[in-house]
Amino acid sequence: MKSRLAATGVLVLAAWALPYGLGSYTVHVVNIALIYALLALGMGLAMGVSGQINLAQVAFFGVGAYAVAILTTHYGHGFWLSALLAVLATVVTGLFVGVPALRMQSHYLGIVTLGLALGFINWITNAHLTGGADGISGIPVPTLPGVDLSSEYLYYYLEVVVFALALLFGLFVVHTSLGRRLRAMRDDALAAGAMGAEIPFLRMTAFLLASLYGGLAGVLYSGLIRYVAPETFSIGNMFILLAMVIIGGRRSLVGCVVGAVGLTMVREWLSDFSTYAQLGYGVVVVAMVVFAPTGLAGVPARLRTLYARRRAQQPSRAELRPFTPYTVEERSGPDGVLLSVEGVTQQFRGLRALDEVTLAVHRGEIRGVVGPNGSGKTTLFNVISGFYRATAGTVRFADADTTAARPYTLSLTGLARTFQNLRLFGQLTVRENILVALDRTRAHTIWQYALWQPGVLARERRLRARADDILERYGLVDFAEADPSSLPYGIQRRIEIARAMAARPRLLLLDEPAAGLNGEEVQQLIRIVRSIRDSGTTVILIEHNMGLVMSLCEKVTVLSSGKVIAEGTPQEVVSTPEVIEAYLGDSDPAELGLDTPRSAARPEHAQEATP
Amino acid sequence: MQDTLQTLVGGLSLGAVYALVAMGFSLVYRTMGLVNFAHADIAMIGAYTASTFYLTSELPFAVAMVVAIVITGAIGLVIERVLRPLENKDFDLMLIGTIGFGIVLQALAVIIWGTTGRAVPSPLHSAPLDVLGIRVRTYDLLVMAVAALAVVGLAFFLSRTKRGAAMQAVAMDHEAATAVGIDVGRSNALAFAIGAGLAALAGGLVGPMLYVDASLGGALGIKGFAAAMLGGFGSIHGAVVGGIAIGVLDSYAAGHFQGYSVLVTFLVFTAAIMIRPTGIFGERTVSRA
Numbered sequence: 071m072k073s074r075l076a077a078t079g080v081l082v083l084a085a086w087a088l089p090y091g092l093g094s095y096t097v098h099v100v101n102i103a104l105i106y107a108l109l110a111l112g113m114g115l116a117m118g119v120s121g122q123i124n125l126a127q128v129a130f131f132g133v134g135a136y137a138v139a140i141l142t143t144h145y146g147h148g149f150w151l152s153a154l155l156a157v158l159a160t161v162v163t164g165l166f167v168g169v170p171a172l173r174m175q176s177h178y179l180g181i182v183t184l185g186l187a188l189g190f191i192n193w194i195t196n197a198h199l200t201g202g203a204d205g206i207s208g209i210p211v212p213t214l215p216g217v218d219l220s221s222e223y224l225y226y227y228l229e230v231v232v233f234a235l236a237l238l239f240g241l242f243v244v245h246t247s248l249g250r251r252l253r254a255m256r257d258d259a260l261a262a263g264a265m266g267a268e269i270p271f272l273r274m275t276a277f278l279l280a281s282l283y284g285g286l287a288g289v290l291y292s293g294l295i296r297y298v299a300p301e302t303f304s305i306g307n308m309f310i311l312l313a314m315v316i317i318g319g320r321r322s323l324v325g326c327v328v329g330a331v332g333l334t335m336v337r338e339w340l341s342d343f344s345t346y347a348q349l350g351y352g353v354v355v356v357a358m359v360v361f362a363p364t365g366l367a368g369v370p371a372r373l374r375t376l377y378a379r380r381r382a383q384q385p386s387r388a389e390l391r392p393f394t395p396y397t398v399e400e401r402s403g404p405d406g407v408l409l410s411v412e413g414v415t416q417q418f419r420g421l422r423a424l425d426e427v428t429l430a431v432h433r434g435e436i437r438g439v440v441g442p443n444g445s446g447k448t449t450l451f452n453v454i455s456g457f458y459r460a461t462a463g464t465v466r467f468a469d470a471d472t473t474a475a476r477p478y479t480l481s482l483t484g485l486a487r488t489f490q491n492l493r494l495f496g497q498l499t500v501r502e503n504i505l506v507a508l509d510r511t512r513a514h515t516i517w518q519y520a521l522w523q524p525g526v527l528a529r530e531r532r533l534r535a536r537a538d539d540i541l542e543r544y545g546l547v548d549f550a551e552a553d554p555s556s557l558p559y560g561i562q563r564r565i566e567i568a569r570a571m572a573a574r575p576r577l578l579l580l581d582e583p584a585a586g587l588n589g590e591e592v593q594q595l596i597r598i599v600r601s602i603r604d605s606g607t608t609v610i611l612i613e614h615n616m617g618l619v620m621s622l623c624e625k626v627t628v629l630s631s632g633k634v635i636a637e638g639t640p641q642e643v644v645s646t647p648e649v650i651e652a653y654l655g656d657s658d659p660a661e662l663g664l665d666t667p668r669s670a671a672r673p674e675h676a677q678e679a680t681p
Numbered sequence: 682m683q684d685t686l687q688t689l690v691g692g693l694s695l696g697a698v699y700a701l702v703a704m705g706f707s708l709v710y711r712t713m714g715l716v717n718f719a720h721a722d723i724a725m726i727g728a729y730t731a732s733t734f735y736l737t738s739e740l741p742f743a744v745a746m747v748v749a750i751v752i753t754g755a756i757g758l759v760i761e762r763v764l765r766p767l768e769n770k771d772f773d774l775m776l777i778g779t780i781g782f783g784i785v786l787q788a789l790a791v792i793i794w795g796t797t798g799r800a801v802p803s804p805l806h807s808a809p810l811d812v813l814g815i816r817v818r819t820y821d822l823l824v825m826a827v828a829a830l831a832v833v834g835l836a837f838f839l840s841r842t843k844r845g846a847a848m849q850a851v852a853m854d855h856e857a858a859t860a861v862g863i864d865v866g867r868s869n870a871l872a873f874a875i876g877a878g879l880a881a882l883a884g885g886l887v888g889p890m891l892y893v894d895a896s897l898g899g900a901l902g903i904k905g906f907a908a909a910m911l912g913g914f915g916s917i918h919g920a921v922v923g924g925i926a927i928g929v930l931d932s933y934a935a936g937h938f939q940g941y942s943v944l945v946t947f948l949v950f951t952a953a954i955m956i957r958p959t960g961i962f963g964e965r966t967v968s969r970a
Contacts, residue, residue, distance in 0.1 A: 123773065170951060174958045177716035177776055178914075181906045182951055188903055189944035196940030305899055309784055316777055349788035355781030359774045360766055 085230050089223045097222045101294055103334035104229045105287045110314050110330035111240050111323055112283025118320030119244055120276035121256030123180040126167045127311055129190040130281045132303035134160045134288020136194060139206040139298045144199070149212040149293065156292075157285040164281020171273040175259075187308060195300045205299025212293045219293065229290055236283060240323045242523065243279070246530050247509050248516060252276060254495045254506045261493035264455060265507040266481035266573060275516065310337070313351045317358055318365050321497070325367025332366075388552075390561055391545030393598050396605035407466075408433045408577055408608050409454065414463035416449055416632075423449040425632040426463065431577075436603050437610045438623035438640070442652065446632040447612045448490055451579050454610075455487050456480045468576060482510065486575035488566040490582045490612075494554040500565055501550040504537045507572040537572070544568040544598075560591045564598075571602060578602060580611040584618050596622055628652075686815050688932050694821035696928020697828035698887045702905025703912060703920035704835060705879030711852040711915035712872035713768055718779040719760060720880050721902015722786035727753045727881025728888045728897055729794050732801045735888075742804035746885045750878040756786075757877025761870050768869065783898070790895040798894025824886050831882060832921055835875075839917070848872055852915070904931065907950050913960030922961055 089097055109131055116124040137156035141147045147155075170182045194200040211220045212228075219225050243249045254262040255272050263269045292298055310333065318329020333351070340347035358365060364372070409431040416424040423446045431437050439447050452458045454465055456477040465473045472480055486507070495503050511529065518525045541547050544564055554562055563583060570578055580599070584592050592615065599622055603609050613619050619626060620640045628636040628643055630652035636643045643649055706720050727749045734745035760782050767775045803820045810817045839845040850858040851868045859865050887901060904927050912923025930949060934942035954960070 121773070123776070170955055173955050176772055178910060178954070178958065180716070180718075180776060181903070181910055182954060185903055185907060185947035185950060188899075189947040192941060192943035306787075309780060312777065312780060313784070316781075345788050345791045349785055349792070352781050352783070352785030352788060355784065356763060356778055359778040359781065360763065363771065363774050 085234070089226050094222060097226055099335065099338045101222060101226055101229055102338075103331045104226075104233050105291050105294070106311070106314065106334050107327045107330040108233055108236055108283050108287040108290070109311055110318065110326040111236060112280040112287070113311060113315045114318075114320055114323050114326035115240060115243070115252075115283065116276045116280035117315060118322070118326070119249060119256065120252040120272065120279075121175075121259075122168075122171055122273060122276045122280075123176060123183070124167075124277065124280050125180050125184040125308060125312070126187040126190075127280060127284055128303050128305070128308040129167070129187040130160050130164055130284025131288045131291070132190060132194065132298075133163045133281075134285035135292040135298045135302070136200055136206070136288070138289055138292040139209050140199060142209050143206055149210055153212075153289040153293075156289050157282065160281045160285025160288065161278060164277045164284070165274060167281070168274050168277025171277065172270050184305070184308075188305065191300060191303060191305070194303070201299075203300060205297060207297040209292050209296040209298070211296065222294070225294055229294075232286060232290060236286060237323065237327065239519075240279075240283075242526075243519060244323060246526050247511065247533070248275070248519060250498070250502055250506055251509070253498055253502075257495040257497050258493050260457065260477070261489065261495065262506065263477035264457075264481055264487055265569065266478050266510065267506065268478045268512070310351065313355045316355055316365060317351075319367025320365060322365070322367035325365050328366055388548035390549075390564065391547065393545055393594060393601070394543045395597070395601035396543075398604045399606040405433050407431070408435075408468060409610075410466045411450070411454065412464050412466070414450075414453055414460045414465060416446070416453055416458055417461040423632050424453065424460070427629070427632070427634055428463075429627050429634060429637065431608060431610060433576075433608055434603065434606070435608055435625060436599065436623050437608075438619040438626040439610060439612045439629065440614070440616070440619055440626060440643075441629035445629040447629055448581060449632075450629070451487060451581055451610075451612065455485060455579060481573060481575075482512070484574075484576035485579070486570035486573045486577070487579035488563075488570050488581055488583060490585070492559075492562050492566060494562060494565060494569070496553070496555050498554075499551050500546060500554055500557075501537055501541065503554060503565060503569050504540050504572045505533055507569045508533050508536055508540070510573070540568055540572050544571075559586050560588070563587060563591075563595075567598060567602075571607070575607055577608045577610070580609065580613075582612055582614065584613055584615045592618055683814055684936070686813075688936050689929060690815055690817055690821065692929035692932030693925060694818075694824045694928070695887075695890065695932060696908075696925035697825045698883050698890070698901070698924075699905050699908045699927050700921045700924025701828050701831060701879055701883035701886070702901055703909035703924045704832065704917060705876035705883070706905060706909045707912075707915050707917060707920045708835070708872055708879070709876040710909070712848050713851075713855075713869045714772065715764070715768070715779070716772075716776050716906075717760075717873075717876065718776060718902075719782035719786060720779075720876065721898035721905060722783040722790075723753050723756060723877045723898075724880040724884035724887075724901050724905075725893075725895065725898035726756065726786055726790060727877075727884030728893045729790055729884075731881070731885030732799060732888045732893055733794075735804070736799070736801065746882065749885050750881045753877045753881035753884075754874040757873040758870055760877075761873035765866065765869075787895050787898065794895070796895070798892050798897075800892055801888035803889040820889055824890070827882070827886060831879065832917070835879075835917060838875075844868070844871065904946070907947070909960075910954055911950065911960050913962035916960070916962040919960055919962035 088100070092100065109127060112130065113124065113127045116122045134156045137159045138149070138152045141152035141155055142149060167183055167186050171179050174182065195203050200206065213219070217224050219228060251262065251267045252272055252275070254265065255267055255269060259269055314329040314333045315326050317333065318327065319325025337347060362368060362372070407430045411427055411429050414424055414427045415422065427450060439450065441447050449458065453460050456472070456475050456479070460473055464471055467480065467485060468483060470483070495506065498506070541550050546565060546568060549557060549561065554565055563586070567580070567583065584595055587595060596618060599609055599611070611623070623640060625638065626640050626643045627634055628649050635648045635652055636646040702720065702724055706717060709715055709717050709720070730752050731745045731749035734740045734748050735742050740748070760779070764775055764778050767778060805819045805823060807819045810819060839849055847858070847863045848868050848871070850861070850863055851865050855865050883901065884897070891897065905924070908923035908927040909920050910923070911926055912919025912921070927946070927950070931942065931946050934945040938945045
């Protein structure tokens with residue numbers, strides 16, 4: 071803490087002293103670099119942190135700069151009022167550009183945002199209002215009492231203050247609740263939705279942040295240069311901005327700043343050979359994505375792992391500790407139906423994955439869902455948890471019709487799930503994975519980020535304390551800071567359950583929780599699931615491990631070709647002829663290592679004969 | 682009516698070029714899941730090389746085109762080789778990698794051919810035809826014919842030849858394709874080379890229609906991408922329909938909104954793609970749990 075404070079002190083001092091050692095031209099370059107750094111921060115927040123490919127950042131920059139130019143020169147408003155309105159205009163533009171992100175992602179989004187940026191450039195080069203290709207000159211000098219901002223030296227201080235605040239705010243966002251959700255969305259939007267992250271809202275937030283930073287940069291640019299023209303906001307500059315973010319490291323805000331400042335300097339230094347410089351950036355970007363995808367910011371971490379591997383130190387002390395059972399909750403309230411699926415059909419073009427499935431799960435039950443591969447088990451889970459909208463039929467959860475509910479709404483009303491092929495957030499630590507699910511605050515509390523930051527920090531502390539409890543309970547303390555994908559499979563499965571339970575669900579859906587686990591791990595899993603039920607959470611699990619289903623579930627539903635073919639206690643179910651035929655084939659159940667079903671194996675008279 | 686039809690004809694020939702760009706783009710996308718942002722700049726290089734061999738070396742137009750296709754095909758092979766470590770891994774990184782290549786190609790074009798562009802004269806000198814009062818330039822007809830041939834040729838290659846079938850298999854499931862003994866790397870390289878060749882064809886053909894300079898790729902490319910998206914990513918006939926749709930939309934926008942045609946085109950495009958993100962013939966989308 072002390073060293074961090076000292077480092078900040080040194081940085082502040084250096085930022086304060088910097089202009090004293092520089093010529094007027096160099097200060098100008100530094101001022102430009104800071105503006106690009108602001109732009110890169112916005113780009114990093116949208117692309118690196120939130121995973122939204124945004125190729126319209128340069129247009130946000132342009133909207134900010136042009137709005138100031140138009141408001142001051144055409145309408146005669148003061149600089150600061152214009153600046154405020156300009157930032158607002160940029161944010162509105164950002165939200166507009168972000169709308170397509172609700173419907174499409176990745177390269178689709180890249181092309182649409184790039185197209186919209188081109189449209190903006192087309193407008194400014196042709197419109198009368200924007201002065202066409204000549205641009206707008208004569209933007210007034212921003213006034214500040216006692217400070218002459220026409221001096222680039224003094225303007226530097228204005229920029230440094232804005233930039234520092236913007237960087238701090240960005241870091242604050244990234245490392246607290248909102249940023250964690252954004253990063254979770256980047257790593258796996260589906261899983262993030264299932265953990266209660268309101269995905270559409272978060273996508274818009276990403277664009278809001280990108281445009282906020284773009285707008286600020288535009289305002290500072292117009293105040294510094296006092297002239298705007300279309301060539302500053304070209305697609306070429308968009309790609310240079312992209313190069314800055316990639317070279318610096320898109321996932322680290324500090325990396326984005328380093329990339330922006332560094333590349334602006336290099337660009338200035340090579341301005342006589344600009345084409346060769348451009349060739350250089352292109353080559354460096356390609357080399358970066360192939361050899362150092364995390365950018366310059368990722369280099370220290372890569373060196374550290376390399377060093378650790380060289381020394382071959384194995385942190386063997388880390389181990390999966392035993393699970394501490396939950397305290398048994400006296401069941402309160404009626405044992406009514408918690409989840410009911412009524413006549414649900416799911417059609418995928420020609421394939422009917424679910425065919426009028428009806429089932430009801432009572433509070434406090436452990437229900438098994440079994441069936442051959444492709445019988446529609448996971449599809450059923452996807453319908454229940456809101457990933458698919460059923461073609462026909464209704465799903466009712468906790469006395470409400472949830473057929474059309476989104477995954478995050480369901481999560482917030484108390485439904486949690488795990489995934490068949492592990493969907494942990496790969497770039498988040500184990501602790502952060504838990505924190506994402508723990509965080510039950512609704513997205514609209516985001517106003518706190520703008521107006522009451524201490525509230526965010528207080529909530530963060532509470533969440534961390536609870537995350538520690540969960541890590542402790544599930545025996546994951548040693549892996550709290552680990553990257554989940556580096557851990558053994560069994561531990562990842564345990565983390566998934568811990569993460570789902572962190573949301574304190576009323577109903578937990580486990581999709582093949584025992585897949586890939588060894589015998590001992592399966593026994594642990596049985597203890598965990600029992601304890602989860604005893605704590606008051608109803609459990610439905612899909613499983614192929616019949617031993618586990620037999621010993622754990624009170625009631626089993628058997629699916630085959632999308633239809634429910636049997637339902638009852640495990641013993642009843644395995645003796646149903648349809649099940650034997652569909653699920654076990656026509657081989658003898660005893661050969662499959664199952665408990666021999668009484669009625670099927672023993673004739674009535676034999677049973678009577680034995681006392 | 683007359684005006685409308687005249688715009689339509691203009692849109693069709695430009696649309697044929699966009700369709701060629703979109704086709705190359707879609708071919709690469711369906712085979713290796715790569716959105717090649719350098720595709721447009723490959724088309725620009727194609728336009729420059731074709732015009733250089735046609736104007737400076739005074740080769741016949743068709744021969745100049747073939748040379749351009751071969752050269753850009755080679756560039757395609759280089760790009761594929763460099764980005765191969767990322768294939769089927771990180772989608773967004775590959776995308777950015779191709780943007781990097783685009784920057785490189787643009788810089789190279791400026792270094793080789795300078796910043797001033799060039800106008801390429803049409804290789805056909807016959808007077809425009811007059812069909813029912815609509816003027817149809819013979820060159821436009823040539824462009825449409827070549828594009829149609831390319832569509833038929835590509836469809837034949839994909840459905841009737843062994844290599845084409847292998848490429849389809851890789852597109853469906855690259856792991857299963859490896860398991861049955863298809864060399865996925867070679868198949869991808871071939872797809873990339875063909876894609877680049879189609880880009881060069883588009884670039885070479887557009888030379889006499891537009892002004893050739895280093896920024897040609899930007900104009901051609903984004904509309905080509907938009908065409909691919911509108912038709913449905915990865916679908917070959919979708920690319921054709923999308924290309925023509927964008928060409929016609931573009932030519933109407935130019936007629937009615939003059940300077941703001943790009944803005945209008947992209948606003949309409951964005952609205953269309955919002956309504957149907959998978960495009961007209963798109964299928965594979967929605968990620969599964």
